[in-house]
Amino acid sequence: MEEKKPIILTKNLTKVYDTGAVPVKAVNSVSLEVFKGEFTALVGPSGSGKTTLLNLIGGLDHPTSGQVLVNQVDISKMKKSALIDFRLQNIGFVFQAYNLIPVLTAKENIEFVMLLQKRSKGEREQRVRELLNEVDLLDKMNDRPAQLSGGQQQRVAVARALASKPAFILADEPTANLDSKTAGNLLDLMARLNHEENITFIFSTHDQRVIDRAHRIITLVDGAVAEDQLVAQPVDHS
């Protein structure tokens, strides 16, 4: 039987911030493997290094030492310009504050990533409709972010993250700004995408509702992995 390869592999990943008198080890020698279809939550107290780890995995930041391999490609030594292109093709992001482009409509926000990828108009139109349908916002496609509720904006952000057909989605505290019901709906959506379409999600979160839905919970303390707990098997679509 062929060995299953991780889509994310970190080896002794370390990030030290040397801004003050004392260097701060935000991520301390983290080695992880994340496989296709996982629904993983990074948990831990504030300052434990969740977001920094997410940034390193997402290629938003360079590690001080160690490696990050995404689909066997080492991104830890990539130049900034190459990383931008790599992120465009391979990684989807969902941010705590939605971070949609306020002057574009929901449809245009989703389409924007595909425009960066230089996809054809026909392909873009079809994918935008599919995604809007997926996040149940077809009727809001021409609304701007300011005309949408927080939950709707975050659903557009999820659709935008999916638009580029990434290898995985990194979500930094995606429910932090949402009320309980809206957060629940968003989690339902992401869980369904994970379950039905085998989309890999990695969250950094404090939210117990997210933790309760996760298949794997990685607890960070002082930048290091304190516990890596598999609570459910990812759905095997193979």
Place this chain on the structure above:
Amino acid sequence: MLIHLAWKNIWRNKARSLVVAGSVMVGLWVGAFTMAYVFGMIDQRLKDAVENEVSHLQFHHPQFEDDNEARYYIAEGPDVLESLREDPRFKAVSARAVTFGMAGSAQTSTGGKFVGMDPSSEDQLTGLKGKLTQGEYFQSDSRNKVIISERLAEKLKVKLRSKIVLTFQDTTGNIVAGAFRIIGLYQTYNSGYDDIHIFLKAQDLWGLLGTAGQYQEIAALLHDPQQLESMMEEMPPQYPQVKIESWKEIAPELGLMVDSFDQYMVIFLIIILLALSFGIINTMLMAVLERVREIGMLMAIGMNRIRIFFMIALETIYLVLIASPVGLLLAYLTITHLGEVGMDLSGLYQEGYAAYGFKSFIYPKLETIYYWRILVMVAVTAVLASIYPALTAIRLNPVSAIRKI
């Protein structure tokens, strides 16, 4: 995509964008109008100087202008005059007996240039008759009469019909003098010209100079000023005994004024655009710093730095280019209208303008090439002004930018 996004971005803060666009518009309007105002003023000064004072061409004895002595009259002057009058390219030709000396009244005296001429030819050439404000022009039978300017009359403390004495050297070096009655007072827009020019009939001056029928100066006006340069090449061999000069040589300050003002206006426009560019940079920098998180997000999701640079640059260029046609259109309409009806500033600066030979009634004019020049300069300004804000945007680090509140 970038075009679409940049366009939408500039309307995020309508008031701010409109203020910047408005300042560019007003800046160009004022800049183009000021250029037109100055060029109109210079154009009139040039036209006045050529048509009323120096003419297109002047003929002298080669030494006359160095020594200003009446003995240096044009050899075969009447023949030269006759030949020029037969040339159809000339609109008007006037021959003058000229000398320099003192003009004195009972109370005071001053230096002057005494121009003895044929009244009819001189009027055709310089329109002297039309410049009279008091009195009358020379009649055929009038003798020992002069026409002086109002300014000179005031200076000499004389009035119409007063007598003045002109004293000067004759061709043999003797001091001669003659009393002349003032029959007319004139006024041009050039107080420097008015201060020294005294007109009398050539016969009256010849009588004192002892140079009957000889001319120290022949001035000629062309039908087509464009022919000036070719004539300046063609004529000297035909009249080897005469020094022929164009208005640019006779009054080099006029040529210098035209050339230098052209450069001054470019510098003036650069100063306006420089001031505007600081406003534009400030606004665009604010627009970038307000969107730090969004720009960080764009980088995070895969928008590369070149695209971000062009997006910010396009926003800046849009702001400037929206305003430019409006500003230039307003300038064009203002210039066209005032170019037809004129601007009367006589109540404000008449004396000041006259001191430099300018009219206080100005017809602004701006050639099409200057509108294009301004547009090119504005486009260059927009591109240059966009560089710093765009560089600021691409220098952002997506991680810290996204965290920015």
